[in-house]
Amino acid sequence: MNRNENELIGLLNSLHSRRDFLKLFARGLGYSALAGSLPGCGGGGGSSSQTTAQIPAPSAEYSALKRTSFGVHHDELEIIQSIGIDTYLEQQLDYQNIDDGDLYTTIQNLFPLAFQSPAQLYSGFPDNISAIYRDMIAATQYRQIFSKRQLYEIMVEFWSDHFNIHLLNGLGPTLKPADDLQVIRAHALGNFRDLLHASASSPSMLFYLDNFFNQAAAPNENYARELMELHTLGVDGGYTETDVKEVARCFTGWSIRFPNDPGGNFGEFVYIPVVHDDGEKAVLGNTITAGGGQSDAIRVVDLLASHPSTAQYIATRLCRRFISDQPAQASIDAVATAFTDSNGEIRDTLRALFASDEFQNSADQKLIRPSEYLAATIRSLAPHTSYPTDNGALFAAAQSILGQLPYNWPTPDGYPDIQSYWSSTGGLLNRWRLSFLSYAGIIPGLDVFQIDYAGMLNGANTLASILDALTAAILMRTIADADRDHLLQWLTGETGQADDAPLATATIDQLAPLIAAVLNSSAYFQLR
């Protein structure tokens, strides 16, 4: 692991370590005093994991929001219920016309390094590595949590994984911010062909996948292979080892300007004709005639963008993101057709996906990923909080514990979008531990955002009414009677109070965050 990464994570963990805050919780709230084990609880036989929904389905509006946002937000649920799913999604696709208030200026002011050019960042390099990383993580998390352009941010994350670049990689910290702005964010809901061209000439990508080494006399295949395997055709997309070599030849000379290059600024793209292999090439059955120079690789990108395997591959990945790990072939085909017919227009492609029967008529097919879990926790528990007062330190620490820090996946395939990866014992346990963010506001160090329990409870003062109020506010969906019974049995056992007995305010203040943590840990919250 990179030394700077360790330092940063160590720093973050020491600022807000989960063990510390759980200890604080234990000391501050003294639940030991309430201890009492619940008869009939504990034990229980294991069974194999399955994702057949065994809980009451949520509303179609809830499901659409859960799949197209970083967590259902109470205000947005009201909007989508009012204007309808189709209108809501159209508004989300037209993201530039969604007013995001002061979010973008806030992020630019708080996290300026996420907006600087390679040359600017290089002037402070390498001392600024941790600062760049911190700003990039925070800017990303703030947008995911607080932006009203939720579908856009989902697609930014999708393409950030698809065209994954590990930030902590040599000069990478100085290069990735520009890639984020000019490649990913510029084209996230634009046209795939434009996105692919932008990525192929992105200095951050050319550096990360070694193409700056790639020369006629000494080809380096790293980028050429991942371009076809991960970015376009997919591993079974019909290319050969010879194609890998030929594409690498086409990309010889595609490089970046290194420091002190008199020809231009550090971190700019540069094509170096003298190291380009200008002979004839054959790519996927197409002849690329000799003497093409820089146009060889441009031709390759165009060939790949139009290839039927690319349409299938992108469609499969999108369906996997928005529907389930095993989407129906009919859904994939419909999305691939829209992709091809629109010449790679991402909005049209998504429209076909949203119109699919599978998207509209299924729910709870997949475990949310850690980035969604963290954002959804804030969005449901603290929908109207002001921006955290710690500049994102707590969120970054939480995300490092959950295992999905932005720009920290080392290999070019990006964070997995398969729920089996995220649903391990340790993965579930870490989510449960993070559910105690519900104590923010009570525990010093966690109180960087505000949870309005009084607003959620709205006067509820019995175990039953508190549970119902928090279920409505946090889960925003109906839970099974059996689960409500279990929860009430637990609460009456813990408190020694009847479920309809009015409780003291102090008891309510202690119970509400604990109930919130339990609801947040449940399958109702964890599935989409």
Place this chain on the structure above:
Amino acid sequence: MASHNTTNITGQDILVCIFQRGAADGLNAVVPYTDAEYYNKRPGIAVAQPGASNGAIDLDGSYGFHPALEPLKPIYDAGELALVHATGVPHGSRSHFSAQGLVERGVTNNNGPNSGWLGRHLALTSAPATTAFRIVSISGNVPVTLTGATEPIAIDDIGSFGFDQGIIDSGYPDILTNLYRSPIPFSGTAQTALAAVDELATANPGAIMPDNGAVYPTGTLGNKLKQAGQLIKSALDVEVICIDSDGWDHHENLPNFIQQSLGELANSLSAFHTDMGNRMQNITIMVHTEFGRRVAQNASLGVDHGTASLAYVIGGNVNGGQVFSQWPGLHDQDLEMNEDLKITTDLRNVLGELLMQRLGGTDINTVFPGLSYTPVGVFT
């Protein structure tokens, strides 16, 4: 079930399986220094012959360790380390992601079963679940190798796995046990996690110190092997531990990067071997990768994706102190696709022999369908 500290519940070896992610080069780790083509094809990156400055450490007159593997030499000399060269799973893929999947599944193409080879074996030999720690992945996730087994546990840091006492006293684990009852999605994993929290709190392996003066290197692999040692020495009945070793994709500047990677590997394994002491009589460590690297160096003083590589097998019941290899040669005509070291030992035969000899036997046809099983003789 009584707990005991030296052997696992079935009386067979505890397996520690280390996957070198990124396609580790075998040729600069165990150097075929008598093959002139090695030096012809790697003029800028080859490890010099034994005796030369920074030269290889001779093993048997034909092969030598990279100098960074020196900490493994005493284990080799004691007969507890066997090396298998020119090995791999003949899957033909040069994609990291495909190849890792195929090797982990123990298959040569995508028609094979989707579960992992070790997962299939463990499913066959399923002991009564006396512990959530029977099958452990020391990482945040369960590797494909283990899929198919019943609820492997993924734990990236045993020191911080679990809940604070205040949380436990609040009844939170108990209500989660109820909310994740079968058949709620992820009920099995959730129940295992909750059981593991209880077990770990009792066994407290994080407090166990290294024995015999072992010093684990700082770094991810050393830390994971230290935790593996703690689990093995605790009262938890661990049978299988899987660990990933990252960072083997050396497309550029191989001499520099492999020095670091091999050094971390050797120092971590050596520390674990020392820490385990006599327990090594009931432990086997298997180290392998998804494919090897190109024989010839590239222009960046690195090596691109290739075919065959190297496996390390360590344990008290290993026919160690030797390099198992049917050397295919390094002339162009000897190479896979004229550029890669050929596979002459199917890695699945080594893994199969491991299961047959040291893990209580298995059904080879189920674990490695289509393999014509031929033991290599790596295990006693």
